[in-house]
Amino acid sequence: MAGSPVIRVRGLVTRFGPQTVHDGLDLDVERGEVLGVVGGSGTGKSVLLKEILGLIDPAAGRIELLGHDTAELDRAERTALQARTGVLFQNGALFSSMTVAENVMLPLKEHTDLAPALVAEVARVKIAMAGLPPDAGTKHPAQLSGGMIKRAGLARALALDPDILFLDEPTAGLDPIGAAAFDTLIQGLQRSLGLTVFMVTHDLDSLTSICDRIAVLVDKKIRVGTLAQHLADPHPWIHDYFHGPRGRAALDAKERNQARRHEEEDARRLAKG
Numbered sequence: 001m002a003g004s005p006v007i008r009v010r011g012l013v014t015r016f017g018p019q020t021v022h023d024g025l026d027l028d029v030e031r032g033e034v035l036g037v038v039g040g041s042g043t044g045k046s047v048l049l050k051e052i053l054g055l056i057d058p059a060a061g062r063i064e065l066l067g068h069d070t071a072e073l074d075r076a077e078r079t080a081l082q083a084r085t086g087v088l089f090q091n092g093a094l095f096s097s098m099t100v101a102e103n104v105m106l107p108l109k110e111h112t113d114l115a116p117a118l119v120a121e122v123a124r125v126k127i128a129m130a131g132l133p134p135d136a137g138t139k140h141p142a143q144l145s146g147g148m149i150k151r152a153g154l155a156r157a158l159a160l161d162p163d164i165l166f167l168d169e170p171t172a173g174l175d176p177i178g179a180a181a182f183d184t185l186i187q188g189l190q191r192s193l194g195l196t197v198f199m200v201t202h203d204l205d206s207l208t209s210i211c212d213r214i215a216v217l218v219d220k221k222i223r224v225g226t227l228a229q230h231l232a233d234p235h236p237w238i239h240d241y242f243h244g245p246r247g248r249a250a251l252d253a254k255e256r257n258q259a260r261r262h263e264e265e266d267a268r269r270l271a272k273g
């Protein structure tokens with residue numbers, strides 16, 4: 001994770017009318033890490049994601065994305081930079097009048113000069129990478145389950161081989177098995193593609209199982225740390241979040257998974273003799 005951060009936020013202030021959402025927020029996201037972003041409802045997680053992407057302008061502060069100060073870019077430069085990111089919005093944000101394949105092809109048509117046959121082929125590969133069956137490409141969003149919509153949105157987010165993947169509540173609305181499968185998929189893609197992942201989530205299982213570090217939005221700022229660091233943080237919201245019943249259950253599950261992995265390693269070692 002050496003080198004300059006792929007996202008660097010300094011002194012961010014966000015206001016909507018009289019409401020101040022962020023007040024002097026700083027954040028560094030390192031290349032190749034999975035950063036989980038948590039915080040109470042309305043603390044500005046989604047707004048932060050949109051500001052980093054250049055979809056909302058902050059009232060003050062500086063945001064650097066992949067080494068570029070986003071405020072200094074003209075429209076074309078901003079669009080080119082956005083093409084190096086992929087976003088999975090909370091509800092998939094698929095275009096309902098288009099098939100899944102057409103949704104995935106859209107960024108390729110807009111941002112590349114690839115021949116139509118190649119565009120279709122790339123879309124087919126991305127749909128498979130997102131864990132969807134081949135026939136999913138011909139379906140419309142209304143014909144898909146919630147989990148399939150997330151995967152289709154993910155396929156579209158991966159269309160342009162992004163450096164950074166932004167996920168807004170990727171497991172919200174999925175059952176625990178579907179959510180765990182989605183986490184595994186994200187982790188596999190992150191490792192094989194070397195992605196940086198910025199993931200807004202309420203899902204403690206995702207935080208404990210796939211995130212390298214966790215950013216907590218409290219008091220209009222961010223505190224970033226490992227799970228162990230947050231567990232030792234006396235801030236009341238952070239303490240309640242990680243030590244509450246849901247936090248405890250997720251940590252127990254993490255410990256059980258670790259114990260199972262150690263057992264598997266031991267069994268493999270014994271089998272080898």
Ligand SMILES: Nc1ncnc2c1ncn2[C@@H]1O[C@H](COP(=O)(O)OP(=O)(O)OP(=O)(O)O)[C@@H](O)[C@H]1O
Nearest residue numbers: 016019021039040041042043044045046047048200
């Ligand atoms: N375009 C907007 N105009 C005015 N206020 C907004 C706008 N977008 C967000 N807000 C306000 O900013 C605050 C932060 O919103 P945001 O959606 O980022 O919260 P969040 O932390 O993602 O919450 P949740 O976990 O409930 O999704 C909220 O009070 C919201 O009402």
